[in-house]
Amino acid sequence: MSKIETLCVQGGYTPANGEPRQIPIVQSTTFRYETSEAMAKLFDLEASGYFYTRLQNPTNDTVAAKICQMEGGTAAMLTSSGQAANFFAVFNIASTGDHVVASSTIYGGTFNLFSVTMKRMGIDFTFVAPDADEEELNAAFRPNTKAMFGETIANPALTVLDIEKFAKVAHAHGVPLIVDNTFATPVGCRPFEWGADIVTHSTTKYMDGHGAAVGGCIVDSGKFDWTAYPDKFPGLCTPDESYHGVTYTERFGLGGAFITKATAQLMRDFGAIQSPQNAFLLNLGLESLHVRMKRHCENGLAMARFLQANEHVSHVTYCDLPGDKYHEVAKKYLPGGSCGVVSFTVKGGRKAAENFMKHLKLIAIETHVADARSCCLHPASSTHRQMTDEELRACGVSPDLVRLSCGIENIDDLIADVKQALEAAHKE
Numbered sequence: 523m524s525k526i527e528t529l530c531v532q533g534g535y536t537p538a539n540g541e542p543r544q545i546p547i548v549q550s551t552t553f554r555y556e557t558s559e560a561m562a563k564l565f566d567l568e569a570s571g572y573f574y575t576r577l578q579n580p581t582n583d584t585v586a587a588k589i590c591q592m593e594g595g596t597a598a599m600l601t602s603s604g605q606a607a608n609f610f611a612v613f614n615i616a617s618t619g620d621h622v623v624a625s626s627t628i629y630g631g632t633f634n635l636f637s638v639t640m641k642r643m644g645i646d647f648t649f650v651a652p653d654a655d656e657e658e659l660n661a662a663f664r665p666n667t668k669a670m671f672g673e674t675i676a677n678p679a680l681t682v683l684d685i686e687k688f689a690k691v692a693h694a695h696g697v698p699l700i701v702d703n704t705f706a707t708p709v710g711c712r713p714f715e716w717g718a719d720i721v722t723h724s725t726t727k728y729m730d731g732h733g734a735a736v737g738g739c740i741v742d743s744g745k746f747d748w749t750a751y752p753d754k755f756p757g758l759c760t761p762d763e764s765y766h767g768v769t770y771t772e773r774f775g776l777g778g779a780f781i782t783k784a785t786a787q788l789m790r791d792f793g794a795i796q797s798p799q800n801a802f803l804l805n806l807g808l809e810s811l812h813v814r815m816k817r818h819c820e821n822g823l824a825m826a827r828f829l830q831a832n833e834h835v836s837h838v839t840y841c842d843l844p845g846d847k848y849h850e851v852a853k854k855y856l857p858g859g860s861c862g863v864v865s866f867t868v869k870g871g872r873k874a875a876e877n878f879m880k881h882l883k884l885i886a887i888e889t890h891v892a893d894a895r896s897c898c899l900h901p902a903s904s905t906h907r908q909m910t911d912e913e914l915r916a917c918g919v920s921p922d923l924v925r926l927s928c929g930i931e932n933i934d935d936l937i938a939d940v941k942q943a944l945e946a947a948h949k950e
């Protein structure tokens with residue numbers, strides 16, 4: 523198999539003689555057939571082909587195939603957003619009355635999806651610390667647990683998941699490990715190599731990388747044997763009456779069952795499809811992902827080192843820094859570097875952090891991360907502003923915390939901007 527850099531550029535699409543070099547945008551909601559019988563075969567999942575873009579579109583499939591190869595999976599699908607990807611990945615195997623174990627430091631949007639919205643659907647979640655030991659992880663499981671969930675590098679907590687440990691525990695309880703690999707990207711870490719079974723992405727972040735298109739992706743490793751636990755995963759192992767009695771594991775094998783079911787049922791019914799235009803933009807981002815990630819990581823580490831040595835900064839969180847709580851785990855899973863996101867606390871509390879933000883010139887204030895352009899966020903006065911200082915502390919976001927996403931600009935310019943803003947904030 524080709525190396526990751528080659529897959530970023532050329533994966534998923536090999537044009538035949540005379541075909542377009544760049545992937546075509548199939549901007550069509552529907553597809554024409556000569557006979558009703560031919561279309562009926564598609565509706566029955568007896569033949570593969572396109573009939574309506576809510577279910578599948580050739581541009582989307584090409585880009586999903588590239589991400590599938592990059593992750594080393596067997597099947598993949600694009601979704602309209604990272605939120606949709608995580609919802610589908612879990613809801614594909616968990617229903618009312620079921621239970622899921624998830625890391626407590628996951629992205630706030632996912633935390634809310636799980637603890638509020640999916641709870642309303644009757645699915646219970648138990649949250650465990652990402653650094654919990656095996657005994658604590660085991661204790662979170664119940665007979666009705668259907669999956670375990672975590673993020674390779676958590677946004678914005680920047681904890682690093684011990685994927686092997688989580689996979690081992692999940693498998694001991696007969697459930698798959700789902701890993702949101704958004705911040706690491708397959709350039710930094712391929713969770714399947716460490717035992718994860720399903721990978722999800724918010725492609726909105728580094729994969730697109732240019733702040734141009736919201737999107738998501740789900741990839742299946744094809745390694746989890748659903749048929750070993752038919753009672754636990756009836757949706758994959760027993761006939762689907764809404765598809766003329768097809769049994770996904772029988773018809774599509776372990777490599778295709780999960781994604782086919784998520785497409786045929788969840789995409790059909792919820793309709794969270796990515797637009798082919800956005801899939802095209804995402805593919806442009808993927809073509810340079812390996813080059814950009816290298817620079818994001820270099821800039822992140824240089825910025826973290828600068829901040830650590832700065833007199834106006836009280837603490838820096840960045841797993842590539844020796845001494846960081848997750849440094850050893852990061853060395854194992856992210857040997858080439860983690861990402862461009864660094865978080866730090868400013869001496870002088872909430873006011874000093876707000877002043878720092880105000881004085882930034884080059885680095886923009888945005889509710890976004892993982893972009894080619896550096897951006898910065900003060901959670902206490904934006905994403906987390908409804909919370910009291912006490913509530914902030916409970917979820918690990920202190921009032922003086924700043925999240926800085928280092929882009930791919932020149933690092934001297936970035937450091938100069940941060941330096942002058944810290945100095946100006948201190949003088950106020």
Ligand SMILES: *Cc1c(COP(=O)(O)O)cnc(C)c1O
Nearest residue numbers: 603604605629677704724726737
């Ligand atoms: C942003 C993000 C999401 C949600 O993705 P959207 O594309 O914004 O819906 C999920 N997981 C992680 C780790 C994220 O950073």
